[in-house]
Amino acid sequence: MIECVSCKAKYDSDEIIYTCEKCGAVLEVVVDVDVSKETFDCRKDTLWKYKEFMPVDESKIVSLDEGGTPFCKCEKLGKDLGVELYVKVEGSNPTGSFKDRGMSVGMTKAMELGVDTVGCASTGNTSASLAAYAARAGLRCIVLLPSGKVALGKLAQAMFHGAEVLSVNGNFDEALDAVTQLALEKHLYLLNSINPYRLEGQKSIGFEIVHELGWNSPDRIILPVGNAGNISAIWKGITEFHNAGYISNKPMMTGIQAEGASPIADAFRKNAMDIIPVKNPETIATAIRIGAPVSSIKALRAIYDSNGYSETVTDDEILAAQLELARKEGIGVEPASAASIAGLKKLVNDGIVDKGEQVVCVVTGHLLKDPNTAIEASTEPIEIEADVEQLKNILLKNK
Numbered sequence: 001m002i003e004c005v006s007c008k009a010k011y012d013s014d015e016i017i018y019t020c021e022k023c024g025a026v027l028e029v030v031v032d033v034d035v036s037k038e039t040f041d042c043r044k045d046t047l048w049k050y051k052e053f054m055p056v057d058e059s060k061i062v063s064l065d066e067g068g069t070p071f072c073k074c075e076k077l078g079k080d081l082g083v084e085l086y087v088k089v090e091g092s093n094p095t096g097s098f099k100d101r102g103m104s105v106g107m108t109k110a111m112e113l114g115v116d117t118v119g120c121a122s123t124g125n126t127s128a129s130l131a132a133y134a135a136r137a138g139l140r141c142i143v144l145l146p147s148g149k150v151a152l153g154k155l156a157q158a159m160f161h162g163a164e165v166l167s168v169n170g171n172f173d174e175a176l177d178a179v180t181q182l183a184l185e186k187h188l189y190l191l192n193s194i195n196p197y198r199l200e201g202q203k204s205i206g207f208e209i210v211h212e213l214g215w216n217s218p219d220r221i222i223l224p225v226g227n228a229g230n231i232s233a234i235w236k237g238i239t240e241f242h243n244a245g246y247i248s249n250k251p252m253m254t255g256i257q258a259e260g261a262s263p264i265a266d267a268f269r270k271n272a273m274d275i276i277p278v279k280n281p282e283t284i285a286t287a288i289r290i291g292a293p294v295s296s297i298k299a300l301r302a303i304y305d306s307n308g309y310s311e312t313v314t315d316d317e318i319l320a321a322q323l324e325l326a327r328k329e330g331i332g333v334e335p336a337s338a339a340s341i342a343g344l345k346k347l348v349n350d351g352i353v354d355k356g357e358q359v360v361c362v363v364t365g366h367l368l369k370d371p372n373t374a375i376e377a378s379t380e381p382i383e384i385e386a387d388v389e390q391l392k393n394i395l396l397k398n399k
């Protein structure tokens with residue numbers, strides 16, 4: 001069953017519907033599961049390990065073995081900040097971002113519904129993931145990208161996996177409005193996170209975190225927020241495991257936005273439930289360059305209900321955190337992902353995060369998604385001849 005998050009109107013799971021016909025709010029899939037947590041033992045480490053919680057037809061699964069991503073303890077960074085820090089490395093998914101979790105379940109639903117064309121608007125990662133999963137499923141794929149604002153790696157993925165790529169003169173929010181209209185006119189099945197089945201896949205990040213911690217919740221989960229689906233999904237997953245009795249506590253959900261694209265952090269500051277959309281969002285972290293997040297209600301609920309927090313970080317803070325994570329811990333992430341680390345640093349400094357807290361930062365996409373930003377932040381290679389004496393000189397000079 002699908003339910004409106006606001007007026008609680010109910011819809012059949014066979015209906016292709018994205019928002020409530022009665023009040024216009026976003027929808028969520030209601031799952032009712034009664035299995036013991038031991039059920040998941042000895043299963044392959046993909047999100048389908050938790051298949052009882054995935055409300056789709058098991059015989060139609062479209063998968064690239066997404067999920068089961070690394071959960072790295074960051075001793076050095078954690079010590080510097082005075083917290084017990086873990087990083088959930090979502091860049092290790094098949095196309096290099098957490099979107100694959102959502103796409104696997106969303107594409108399975110598409111197969112169940114028998115659609116022939118799927119589509120999305122994207123700042124890059126959704127399109128890369130959708131293109132790969134559509135190829136796997138054998139469906140036509142249309143993606144709308146804001147012209148000139150998509151990182152190179154993501155664009156290459158969408159094109160190479162065979163999506164029909166449309167470059168829109170406008171920003172992500174405008175592209176999403178346009179593709180949503182196409183979906184409402186039934187030209188394609190929309191697989192942005194406004195589709196509640198996308199979030200069913202992404203909730204598995206929450207499942208894996210508490211499972212990794214021995215069926216315990218961390219004190220806090222911090223993640224970057226753009227269209228606001230992921231924070232909502234992780235909270236849904238945590239809540240479902242809590243309701244199932246697998247865990248007894250829940251984390252403070254903490255959403256970080258870029259300063260130039262921060263409607264949710266702005267609403268949080270005012271203790272409000274409604275956002276004021278940002279007309280011209282701007283940030284170097286193109287993945288979260290979003291002014292009107294479709295899941296803002298779900299995200300703000302997650303933050304308020306969990307006694308969580310929301311904060312902004314500057315582009316400079318994002319780039320510094322990206323470099324620090326790469327150099328101190330060997331974890332390469334794209335700029336948007338580093339917003340979680342930048343946010344943690346700011347919240348420690350401001351005394352919002354307590355010393356000794358157990359914190360999980362979700363880093364959402366791989367470094368190679370945005371090679372240009374990485375190269376610009378690095379020192380150029382030194383040109384030399386293949387000469388041992390010259391090499392030795394350089395080694396000694398740089399020691």
Ligand SMILES: Cc1ncc(COP(=O)(O)O)c(C=O)c1O
Nearest residue numbers: 125226227228229230287364365
């Ligand atoms: C790498 C990356 N991080 C974070 C986000 C933000 O996630 P959400 O839109 O679910 O808030 C996105 C896309 O939106 C992304 O591509």
Ligand SMILES: N[C@@H](CCOP(=O)(O)O)C(=O)O
Nearest residue numbers: 122123124125126192193227
């Ligand atoms: N960063 C996203 C923006 C779209 O988000 P979605 O989760 O609603 O698909 C992207 O990668 O395109």
